[in-house]
Amino acid sequence: MNRTLELRGRWTLVTGASSGLGVELARAIARDHGGNVLVVARRRDRLEALCDELRSRYGVQAACIVADLSRTEEVERVFVEATRERELHGAALNAGVTYWGEALKQDWGELHAMLNTNVTSMVRLSTLFARHFIERRTEGGLLFVSSVAAFIPVPYQAAYSGTKAFILSYGQALGQELRPQGVSVTVFAPGGISTELLDKSGLSKRFKAGDMGVMSAEQSAAHALRAFLHRKELCVPGPLNQALALVARLLPRGFLAQRTAAMYKPSAEPR
Ligand SMILES: NC(=O)c1ccc[n+]([C@@H]2O[C@H](COP(=O)([O-])OP(=O)(O)OC[C@H]3O[C@@H](n4cnc5c(N)ncnc54)[C@H](OP(=O)(O)O)[C@@H]3O)[C@@H](O)[C@H]2O)c1
Numbered sequence: 068m069n070r071t072l073e074l075r076g077r078w079t080l081v082t083g084a085s086s087g088l089g090v091e092l093a094r095a096i097a098r099d100h101g102g103n104v105l106v107v108a109r110r111r112d113r114l115e116a117l118c119d120e121l122r123s124r125y126g127v128q129a130a131c132i133v134a135d136l137s138r139t140e141e142v143e144r145v146f147v148e149a150t151r152e153r154e155l156h157g158a159a160l161n162a163g164v165t166y167w168g169e170a171l172k173q174d175w176g177e178l179h180a181m182l183n184t185n186v187t188s189m190v191r192l193s194t195l196f197a198r199h200f201i202e203r204r205t206e207g208g209l210l211f212v213s214s215v216a217a218f219i220p221v222p223y224q225a226a227y228s229g230t231k232a233f234i235l236s237y238g239q240a241l242g243q244e245l246r247p248q249g250v251s252v253t254v255f256a257p258g259g260i261s262t263e264l265l266d267k268s269g270l271s272k273r274f275k276a277g278d279m280g281v282m283s284a285e286q287s288a289a290h291a292l293r294a295f296l297h298r299k300e301l302c303v304p305g306p307l308n309q310a311l312a313l314v315a316r317l318l319p320r321g322f323l324a325q326r327t328a329a330m331y332k333p334s335a336e337p338r
Pocket residue numbers: 082083084085086087088089107108109110134135136137138161162163164165184212213214215256257258259260261262263264265267
């Protein structure tokens with residue numbers, strides 16, 4: 068397997084590319100690496116605007132698939148449409164949702180959609196694309212977007228932090244299976260990123276752009292892409308997040324959960 072991924076003139080799929088980190092990943096692949104990009108999300112207008120921008124500014128090919136990744140049949144359709152007329156070389160599985168609040172107050176429909184989007188679609192798409200890379204001998208790569216929340220049981224984001232811990236464990240394990248077959252898996256575990264996700268979940272009451280450890284989506288995408296291209300197994304971007312991940316690995320998980328509960332309690336006054 069080549070030591071690095073070469074994306075120039077090749078297609079990479081990016082899920083969750085209508086906002087935040089996904090947009091910046093798609094931009095960086097096109098702008099910095101001359102890669103063609105296939106973007107996936109639910110909001111068609113945003114995906115089409117991004118594709119127009121990538122084609123006109125960077126001269127790459129760009130296409131979109133509008134799909135709801137919380138629905139199994141749409142996940143299957145994404146793979147079929149993505150590979151019908153093109154060979155893929157990379158898949159950045161970035162789409163994700165979260166919430167901030169008491170577990171028992173979460174609407175089951177929304178929680179179920181989160182589990183499907185963050186976990187089930189990731190497992191299904193990763194196995195489909197890994198098989199595609201192996202069959203085509205493309206020596207492709209998968210990028211999984213997890214979070215530093217993967218290292219810590221996070222009360223008031225209990226199911227979300229569980230999904231991110233799943234992605235970390237699944238990604239690192241799958242990577243070992245796939246590497247001998249010429250496919251790399253990179254798990255990206257960022258801390259706070261200044262995106263719509265913070266506003267949508269209410270977390271922006273706690274974390275703001277400019278806070279220590281909170282990165283811009285552009286900065287975060289640069290870290291993720293570097294790790295992806297170098298086929299790193301795991302990337303925690305920035306010294307603060309790396310220190311947090313290290314400390315989290317050393318401390319008892321019960322203690323971590325207790326301290327995080329005190330800090331995260333939504334009923335506490337926002338700063
Ligand atoms: N922001 C942070 O502080 C932070 C920290 C650590 C990890 N992360 C992770 O980073 C990734 C990107 O998040 P972000 O911060 O960029 O959030 P964001 O700005 O809210 O973007 C989330 C993306 O996921 C897509 N998405 C959500 N549900 C979907 C569904 N059912 N089907 C298809 N696409 C769906 C959204 O598109 P549509 O709504 O158009 O479908 C959007 O493009 C997530 O996996 C998140 O967990 C974020």
